[in-house]
Amino acid sequence: MIPNSELAALRAVPELHVPEDLCAALERWGTAGLEVGERESLNWETVKPEFLRSDGWLKFCREARRHWAEHCHVVVRGISQVADGATALPLALAFGDSFLTYGPGCIVRDFRMSPWRKGASHRLNEGEFHTDFSTSVLPPAVTAIVCLEMDPGGPAYGQNRVASLPRLRAQLTHSGEMAALDWLERTEVPLANDVTLPVWRGRLVQDGLLRYHPETVEAGCRGTNLPADTFQHFQRAIREAAMTVSVPFVLGRGDVLFVSNHRALHYRGECSVRFIKYPSAFESRRIAVFHLISEFADEKEN
Numbered sequence: 001m002i003p004n005s006e007l008a009a010l011r012a013v014p015e016l017h018v019p020e021d022l023c024a025a026l027e028r029w030g031t032a033g034l035e036v037g038e039r040e041s042l043n044w045e046t047v048k049p050e051f052l053r054s055d056g057w058l059k060f061c062r063e064a065r066r067h068w069a070e071h072c073h074v075v076v077r078g079i080s081q082v083a084d085g086a087t088a089l090p091l092a093l094a095f096g097d098s099f100l101t102y103g104p105g106c107i108v109r110d111f112r113m114s115p116w117r118k119g120a121s122h123r124l125n126e127g128e129f130h131t132d133f134s135t136s137v138l139p140p141a142v143t144a145i146v147c148l149e150m151d152p153g154g155p156a157y158g159q160n161r162v163a164s165l166p167r168l169r170a171q172l173t174h175s176g177e178m179a180a181l182d183w184l185e186r187t188e189v190p191l192a193n194d195v196t197l198p199v200w201r202g203r204l205v206q207d208g209l210l211r212y213h214p215e216t217v218e219a220g221c222r223g224t225n226l227p228a229d230t231f232q233h234f235q236r237a238i239r240e241a242a243m244t245v246s247v248p249f250v251l252g253r254g255d256v257l258f259v260s261n262h263r264a265l266h267y268r269g270e271c272s273v274r275f276i277k278y279p280s281a282f283e284s285r286r287i288a289v290f291h292l293i294s295e296f297a298d299e300k301e302n
Helices: 004-010 020-030 034-041 055-071 083-088 090-094 165-174 178-186 214-223 232-245
Strands: 015-017 073-077 109-112 142-149 160-164 188-191 200-203 256-260 264-268 273-277 281-284 286-292
Touching: 015 055, 020 055, 020 083, 020 090, 034 083, 055 073, 055 090, 055 256, 083 090, 083 142, 083 286, 090 256, 160 165, 160 232, 160 256, 165 178, 165 232, 165 264, 178 200, 178 232, 188 214, 256 264
Parallel strands: 015 073
Antiparallel strands: 073 256, 109 286, 142 256, 142 286, 160 264, 188 200, 273 281
């Protein structure tokens, strides 16, 4: 096992607080609303706001990228006016500048946890360590999660975790789970979003890119006539290792988690609700999510 002293350093949550002047500029920019923010975010080269040329912004980028290189994720705190996620869009330029769209001009998706919905993005149950778009030919490089409303049961509920691939590898090695590591890196595994869709096949870690979601593994097995639990032993080992090398943290309103979707697994714990009027009116965790197709080039400055 990795010594406790090393684990404490490995599991530290990399946090970055937005400077007050930059925060004020972001919040002013966000007042135009999400639709305007998305439109401008798809045209940065022509409409890049002046505050993204300031010394404060360049310093923020350097700090963000230092954390990114070491931890494969960064938690950005300090923004109070979230504007449905719009104020987080300029912050993404610290990591890349090519947004994934979900339709004409749409960058941000909104998810509220619900006791009545069963989809993985909305249900209250504890989630799995995973990457997003695991069945895509080339998954997006960066996932951004913006807290719009905190879980009413926090901090015990709605927790997040991140396990980077280098630390996951180290823990699997130290714990003697070489078969699970071999499965990740050398075994062809089928993945599918649904058994009716085409099945992706390949190594889960290939050319430095990690793709993994227990539900797509199980669906891929069913789609290729394998028992859904074919790889469960390996999945349990990966979950245990990811839990060991990660630490729970909570996003406050306006906080943003930027996490590598190529080099890390992210996780969301069980969520709660507070009913205002049963069954339809309730308070629950609400997030905005968007993705960057690629990361910044190391030599590039915004």
